Amino acid sequence: MRYAISYVSTATKSLNNQEIENILKNAEVYNNQNDITGLLLYSEGNFFQIIEGETEKVNFLYKKILNDYRHKDIIQLFKKPIKKESFDGYKSDFISEDARYNISRLQNYQHYIEVLDKPTQKAVSNILRAFLV
Numbered sequence: 001m002r003y004a005i006s007y008v009s010t011a012t013k014s015l016n017n018q019e020i021e022n023i024l025k026n027a028e029v030y031n032n033q034n035d036i037t038g039l040l041l042y043s044e045g046n047f048f049q050i051i052e053g054e055t056e057k058v059n060f061l062y063k064k065i066l067n068d069y070r071h072k073d074i075i076q077l078f079k080k081p082i083k084k085e086s087f088d089g090y091k092s093d094f095i096s097e098d099a100r101y102n103i104s105r106l107q108n109y110q111h112y113i114e115v116l117d118k119p120t121q122k123a124v125s126n127i128l129r130a131f132l133v
């Protein structure tokens with residue numbers, strides 16, 4: 001069985017941009033090698049993440065993420081089974097000042113949320129919009 005977990009969180013204050021880039025890059029590499037798919041975005045001090053995959057793998061990873069000192073105030077948005085096989089791989093992005101206000105980026109992320117049911121896709125789109133503008 002596959003399922004998806006999504007949350008938002010706040011980065012620990014002391015993190016610099018390089019440390020954030022490292023989190024994003026390492027997540028992308030590890031997840032792509034381990035058949036975990038979804039999306040991890042960072043913008044203005046906040047993370048938004050979806051992880052999707054086999055139950056044990058997702059649980060194992062999520063436990064590690066929950067215990068990671070590099071972020072706090074983790075608010076789980078949903079945790080639900082997924083019918084379709086997978087997202088398109090794993091994607092991480094740092095939304096810098098320059099990249100903000102660029103709503104067309106929303107389309108780049110659309111196919112990473114297609115396995116979700118329609119109402120959840122809508123909710124995620126709204127959250128992404130808030131991240132992007």
Ligand SMILES: Cc1cc2nc3c(=O)[nH]c(=O)nc-3n(C[C@H](O)[C@H](O)[C@H](O)COP(=O)(O)O)c2cc1C
Pocket residue numbers: 009023026027028030031040047049051061064065066068070071
């Ligand atoms: C916001 C955030 C998201 C993370 N997402 C992932 C992820 O998707 N995949 C991953 O392997 N590690 C992710 N990590 C890092 C994990 O918490 C952990 O450091 C990593 O899995 C290595 O754990 P290990 O040294 O116990 O093997 C994330 C960390 C943070 C702070």
